[in-house]
Amino acid sequence: MVCEIWTPNRNTDKSIHQQIFHYLEDRIITGEWPAGYKLTPQRKLAEELNVHRSTIVNVLEDLKSSGLIEGQKGSATRVTTNINAFLTNGNRVNWDFRIKNAIYKESPPFLKTINNLELDSNIIQLSRAELADGFFPKYQMREITRLVGENLNYLGKEDPKGYFPLRESIARHLKNYGINTSPDCILVTSGATQGLQLIALGLLEKGSTVFLDTPSYLYSRHAFQSAGINLRGVSMDEKGMIPFEICNLRNYQNRAAIYSIPSFHNPTGIVMPPSRRNSILEMCLKQRLPLIEDDVYRDLWIDEPTPPPMKSMEGGNSVLYVGSLSKSLSPGLRIGWTVANKQVIERLADIKLQLDNGSSILPQHIAYEWLKGQFYNEYLMEIRKKLRVRRDFLLYMLEKHLGGIASWKVPTGGFFIWVNLNKCKSVHHLYLRLLNRGILIHPGSIYNEDRHNYVRLSFSYASMEELEEGIVVLAEELLKL
Amino acid sequence: MVCEIWTPNRNTDKSIHQQIFHYLEDRIITGEWPAGYKLTPQRKLAEELNVHRSTIVNVLEDLKSSGLIEGQKGSATRVTTNINAFLTNGNRVNWDFRIKNAIYKESPPFLKTINNLELDSNIIQLSRAELADGFFPKYQMREITRLVGENLNYLGKEDPKGYFPLRESIARHLKNYGINTSPDCILVTSGATQGLQLIALGLLEKGSTVFLDTPSYLYSRHAFQSAGINLRGVSMDEKGMIPFEICNLRNYQNRAAIYSIPSFHNPTGIVMPPSRRNSILEMCLKQRLPLIEDDVYRDLWIDEPTPPPMKSMEGGNSVLYVGSLSKSLSPGLRIGWTVANKQVIERLADIKLQLDNGSSILPQHIAYEWLKGQFYNEYLMEIRKKLRVRRDFLLYMLEKHLGGIASWKVPTGGFFIWVNLNKCKSVHHLYLRLLNRGILIHPGSIYNEDRHNYVRLSFSYASMEELEEGIVVLAEELLKL
The missing domain is CATH 3.90.1150.10 (Aspartate Aminotransferase, domain 1)
Structure with missing residues (x-):
């Protein structure tokens, strides 16, 4: 083993940069290269490892910034003089490098x-x-919390899809919008954010492309991007996303889904009229493209009721519908829902189990109390x-x-x-x-x-x-x- | 464009299988290949696309199972006769294929x-x-919920690290174990599950390897695996993980972290004695390896107090400490914590923001009431x-x-x-x-x-x-x- 010359492996997920960094780091922290050890010159190292010199320069920069090597311009690069003290002083794990190379990217x-x-x-x-705190229905919320507390018996393990009576009351609530669904087709999520994240992880291929309104909500954009999904904008006119542009996607091989906020779009405020909703849905169906309908602002109409969601216009297989109480009632409750067919919901629930082991039960009981009668609608x-x-x-x-x-x-x-x-x-x-x-x-x-x-x-x-x-x-x- | 012959791209993340599937699917759903259209024979198709025949066989199998093509053994493969009716009947999105190829894998x-x-x-x-429902402190929980409800003013957007007074009380609680930390170094999570998932996504490289006790808790194993982390077992004796085996990892290039449940290990029940904890920690420090200490059973000692956690024995940089109220108080509350240095906690909080936009506030208030005084310890x-x-x-x-x-x-x-x-x-x-x-x-x-x-x-x-x-x-x- 000692005689073999190590070179980076080009047939792996790991970048050459990462591999060389770890290789050199290991030589130092295992003591193979002691304090003051003079590293092979950059040019020679690049030759030995069969990589570009710029790669070596970058790796050495990372090693320097993590304190393992030192060297002034013009002089040789050496292992840090006080490397042993450095390593025993709690500087052992190089978080900068790890964070930079981790699976999820940092937020912009x-x-x-x-x-x-x-x-x-x-x-x-x-x-x-x-909504400002002045909107917060403090007294109703206190009353409901009291009620939920009084009837509390046990907070054990639950169905990862969420509290069944809540899912029933969401189904009834969605019926007001024209969506016919059942508790089996509803997943309770931590707001719409989690719904989008679960969709990205559980239904989309890495490196595929989601098409979305331009301009578009930055957090939802990020929800897809951090999971490794590419984004491409679809132009909007005063009625929202332009159907013709979706029609043009049929030659785009990596297309994964359409994402849109058709009601009170963030940031433009645009409401897609029913005819436009119809066209967009038709375009998606024709191309077997899932449509992610983010409808978190639906309940917040001021002048006239929001047009029916696209989810209410389809057979139940293509639209992934995402809603929430965060905008209309309270973001701190963390209650949202994703509606899709049973197969998709089971898939998303399975991932939710992996990510957070299900939503907290008390907030679900509270949301249930809000939705079960006329409380929420009156509010x-x-x-x-x-x-x-x-x-x-x-x-x-x-x-x-x-x-x-x-x-x-x-x-x-x-x-x-x-x-x-x-x-x-x-x-x-x-x-x-x-x-x-x-x-x-x-x-x-x-x-x-x-x-x-x-x-x-x-x-x-x-x-x-x-x-x-x-x-x-x-x-x-x-x-x- | 029409004259060009399409072939799969070998320089992309997407598998050849996926690319060919989408290519053929597109020909059918765009109507380019109408109902009854006879597909090029397998052997010829394989030649044209420059792939193994077995790849074509598998892709055709997937197209068949999604209803787009049909063909008996011996006869030609054709586009499904009633393809138009099939596509309009809500069978447009092929979820089987999408789920199979999505970023996260299904649970075993x-x-x-x-x-x-x-x-x-x-x-x-x-x-x-x-814990069985008979353990559940129903009356205290009701009383606390009533108290929290009475003082409820607003449930708005909060610090993604979690409710500050709760983080303070967790810091105080951890002091009982010998861990000196501050609210800035604590992230409130949805149980320990979420802590492990955030660590996997935010700190580990894709394709790197986590070393863990053998045998080991299946859900935590899965938390790493679904994020794309490899696992390798470390043998245990009656004191837990064997230090010598970790020593041997120094030549293992892809090592990312050690994961262990040192107290009342799941499934063996083993408690690592202090000297062993010391050795394991030393081994990790020497190799600059983060140690993920899963300590969810700590509070459930029966015969004598649990030995101090490894987190209490280090300088604050290398151990990622994961705890929870799920085992000792209630899994349905979904309150856990991850303790690490500030940089790491900020990184994990950033990802938590992407995943669920922060934990629900009410359960955090309730956990705070439990932890702030002697309530929890008496319980x-x-x-x-x-x-x-x-x-x-x-x-x-x-x-x-x-x-x-x-x-x-x-x-x-x-x-x-x-x-x-x-x-x-x-x-x-x-x-x-x-x-x-x-x-x-x-x-x-x-x-x-x-x-x-x-x-x-x-x-x-x-x-x-x-x-x-x-x-x-x-x-x-x-x-x-």
């Missing part, structure tokens, strides 16, 4: 930044896609009134302070106004200036690179005063740009 | 079977690794007394009915007795016979292929009467084998 930095900023209560949130009527006031107020503020220098469509529900800042050249700049003044918006550029003159403003979270302040400052900064 | 069938059987209340559960004292009675009873039954034909070690805590049925040749046979009589055990063979004469018996779930009946029948069936 802007996603992390925005997520942290959205938790900052000192910032005016024109960004957060969530929604109140929410709609309040949302309408906020939307109208934000529209009024926009008209007052941005009339003439920006344009927008009136959303008929949901949380967002998608504002075109006609002459804005860099919405990222504007975002930073507003942040500097304590106001958070979503720049359009994070939804789609070429939306550099759009912002997404949410009217669901900030108070009226904050909405006003936000728009006043937005107008000021816009004029300064 | 026996895992699904056992999981379903464990939910069957008509079966005597000598299998379920869970544990009660549990230990009851567990001791059950363990002793099962030991007595074993002695009475299996004395001389089986052997076992007395477990000093946890849920299991790992019984060696000295002369049993096929424990799988025994498992089936017992199941036939309404009794569920875990055959040793599901933990490790060569444990064909072991069974794992759980004393935590079945009633005393059921324990007795179970052992009587086990003895009967064993003698019949």
Whole structure:
């Protein structure tokens, strides 16, 4: 074994870079190469291992940043002088390298930044896609929690598909939308997020492509990407996704599914009319393409009831329907659902079992109490009134302070106004200036690179005063740009 | 484009099989090949596409089973005669093929079977690794739920690491074990299951190898495997994992981590003594290998307090510590924790955000109420007394009915007795016979292929009467084998 010269294996999943890193790392941490040991020069090492010199340069950079080797420009690279002390001082595991090469990729930095900023209560949130705490039905929720607590007998292992009475009440609730389904075809998830993640892991091929609205919700985009799915945009007009573009996909070999938010689309607020829904569904059926229908904003219509979901228009095999109580009731409850045929639901439940061993039972009991009678529907009527006031107020503020220098469509529900800042050249700049003044918006550029003159403003979270302040400052900064 | 002859691309993640399947499927569903269209003969098709004939045979088999083509032996393969009706009848999406080729693999069938059987209340559960409902602290849980409900103000978006006061109380709780940590280094998870899954996805390289106790807990094995991690066993003696075997891993290039359950190991019940813990930890540190310490049974000691965890013996960088309330309090609460350095926890929290957008808040409030004072510790004292009675009873039954034909070690805590049925040749046979009589055990063979004469018996779930009946029948069936 000692006489054999090691070279990286080219017939494996592992990159050459990773293999060489581990090989060199091993020589050092096993003590084979002691402190101060002079490494073979880069050029020679590259020859010996039969790789590009640039690969060696990169690996040595990683070893250097993890503290195992040292060397100034021009002098030889050596194993770190105090390597033994270094290794015994708890620096043994090289997490940087591990994180960089792990199965799941890190979230894009802007996603992390925005997520942290959205938790900052000192910032005016024109960004957060969530109902303000003033909407929260505190007294009903307390009453329901009391009721659930009083009847608590045991919190044991449950069906991974979720609490059966909850699935029954979701089925009844979905019937109001025209979806005919049964508890067997429903999986309770931790919000819609988990539904999308389970679909990605359990039904899609690695490296295949999901087609989705452009612009599109950044977290759902990320849900697919982190699982190793490629994304391609489908253009939208004022009615949503354009059917002709889906028709063109028939020659695209790696197509896996269509993903769309047809009701109160995030970020544009667009509602797909029934005829468009029909065309999109037809296009998918023709190509045997699953359609992932993300319908989390459905219950939040303001002006008129949302058109029936595409799920209600098909035979039950092609549409994967994702819904949730996170937008309409409470994101902290973590209750959502995925509806599909039984085979698909069993598959997703099997993966859910692997990922989290099923959802917590108490929140499911609470969601059941909300959905079983008229509680939830009555609550929604109140929410709609309040949302309408906020939307109208934000529209009024926009008209007052941005009339003439920006344009927008009136959303008929949901949380967002998608504002075109006609002459804005860099919405990222504007975002930073507003942040500097304590106001958070979503720049359009994070939804789609070429939306550099759009912002997404949410009217669901900030108070009226904050909405006003936000728009006043937005107008000021816009004029300064 | 039309003139070009399509051939599969060999420089992609997608298998040749998948590519050809999709290519042929597309010809049919786009109507290019209409109903009754005669396909090119297998041999010729294989030549044209430059692949083995067996590949074509397999692809055609898949197309046949999905209803797109038909053909009797000896006659030509044709596109299904009623293909148009078939495609409009909701048979458009081929879920079989998609599930087979998706990113995550399906659970092994026996895992699904056992999981379903464990939910069957008509079966005597000598299998379920869970406290019986008689242990459930119903009145305290009701009281706590009432308290939490009364003080409920808002259930909004939270820090993905989990509810801060809960993380503080977990940190305090871990101090009892000798682990010094802070809320920043703790991630609240949906049981230990999710912790393991996040570690696999967020810190391990695809195709790398985790080394673990042999035999080992089947669900945790699966948590790694479904994410694409390889497993290799490390032999155990009566003190647990053998350090020398880890020493030997230094030449194993793909090593990613060690995984162990050092306290009341599942399935053997072994407790690693402090000196062994020290050696294992040293071996890991020397090789810069992360050690995943799964400590979910820690609180369930019966005879004497569990030795300090390995996490308490290191500098804070190498041990990934996984704990939970699922075994000791309630699996349905879905509260667990992962403890590591801040960098690692932030990485895992980022993935948790992608997977489920954070844990439900109510169960976290409830767990906080349990852990913040002496509630949980007082409860544990009660549990230990009851567990001791059950363990002793099962030991007595074993002695009475299996004395001389089986052997076992007395477990000093946890849920299991790992019984060696000295002369049993096929424990799988025994498992089936017992199941036939309404009794569920875990055959040793599901933990490790060569444990064909072991069974794992759980004393935590079945009633005393059921324990007795179970052992009587086990003895009967064993003698019949």
